[in-house]
Amino acid sequence: MNRLLSEIGRSQRLAIVHELKRSNGLPVKAIADRLGMSYMGIKQHCIDLEREGYLDTWRNPKPIGRPEMLYRLTRKSHDLFPHDANALTLRLLEGAKQLYGPAAPGKLLFLFFRDQTAEYARKVRGETVADRAKWLVRIRDREGCMSELAFDGGLRIVERHSPMFDVLQAYPETEAMEREMIAQVLGTTVKRESKVTGELYECIFRLE
Numbered sequence: 670m671n672r673l674l675s676e677i678g679r680s681q682r683l684a685i686v687h688e689l690k691r692s693n694g695l696p697v698k699a700i701a702d703r704l705g706m707s708y709m710g711i712k713q714h715c716i717d718l719e720r721e722g723y724l725d726t727w728r729n730p731k732p733i734g735r736p737e738m739l740y741r742l743t744r745k746s747h748d749l750f751p752h753d754a755n756a757l758t759l760r761l762l763e764g765a766k767q768l769y770g771p772a773a774p775g776k777l778l779f780l781f782f783r784d785q786t787a788e789y790a791r792k793v794r795g796e797t798v799a800d801r802a803k804w805l806v807r808i809r810d811r812e813g814c815m816s817e818l819a820f821d822g823g824l825r826i827v828e829r830h831s832p833m834f835d836v837l838q839a840y841p842e843t844e845a846m847e848r849e850m851i852a853q854v855l856g857t858t859v860k861r862e863s864k865v866t867g868e869l870y871e872c873i874f875r876l877e
Contacts, residue, residue, distance in 0.1 A: 682717070686749060688704065750832070778836075793810055793854055
């Protein structure tokens with residue numbers, strides 16, 4: 670990861686990567702407006718990042734006029750964000766399966782989420798679900814989940830990154846454990862929706 674950060678270099682380029690991580694792709698003008706930088710400055714940074722393999726482009730069709738060109742993150746950029754030593758975690762879970770049987774990884778993951786639930790519960794404050802959700806979003810955002818609270822179409826927690834993404838993919842039951850953890854911490858019913866489009870990850874927790 671340190672090598673990748675040295676490749677990215679300037680703080681402006683890191684800021685661009687973070688803005689794109691919180692979106693499904695953005696045109697140069699939108700990035701420039703969000704960061705308060707010049708169009709040409711952002712354009713040059715995006716060209717450099719694309720050349721180095723961190724961005725790609727996608728033409729978004731519009732009803733009228735030419736398609737809009739959006740910049741999106743590539744798989745290479747995933748390693749710039751926290752990922753909780755997933756390779757080691759996966760090897761340990763696989764080793765547990767070999768030693769103790771097919772149910773062992775699920776039991777270990779259950780213990781992890783039980784402890785994580787207790788840890789969040791100690792930190793989260795608030796009388797209402799919305800208040801508790803604000804606390805949880807701040808905590809998970811600091812953990813690298815790129816977490817935001819949205820109120821349109823109902824109360825939702827939207828996350829653009831998962832530090833344990835590889836574990837989620839290898840052990841699908843982890844998704845239900847994560848949903849139940851959020852539900853217990855917030856004291857409400859939670860529906861979890863996630864999708865991976867190309868190299869873009871998005872998870873939505875709908876709070877009832």
